[in-house]
Amino acid sequence: MPTESSCSVSDAAELQELQPSAKLVAKTLEYEGKLTQPQLSESALLPVRTVRSALRILEENDIITARISTMDA
Template sequence: MSTTHENGQLKRDVFSQPEFRDRLEELPPSAKLVAKVLETDEPLPQGELAEKSLLPDRTVRYALNRLEESDLVESRYSFTDARKQVYFLDV
């Protein structure tokens, strides 16, 4: 399965990449769920991740920290609102 970025470039399904799966396997279920949400709707701010995953804000924050520590997720400031950070899978 593949998805398309906003700029039209084709992106491989990161969950089928062995290295990505190995690093993700070691993380808690909340981090896996957040990564799955980011696979389909990226980039997203923390609040939207909480809404889409149905997880509490604190749990999403913990999951994002774990994903960033494992180099699976990166963040940047939002182009539309510089006060917010958005998160996306690091592929």
């Protein structure tokens, strides 16, 4: 089942030490709102594998929250 993610970055310092792909994913979510992994991959022009890795990093740093998406269920 697809995962949907959302982001609220209140301080750029939160992102400063992260990988460039994680920064791009966070900013894409911030600007576009909740997206599934395939939507995020398309919007950020990143491979799905890179998006998954970036999302994991962002979740570990408590920058995003992810949840199971019912959009494709």
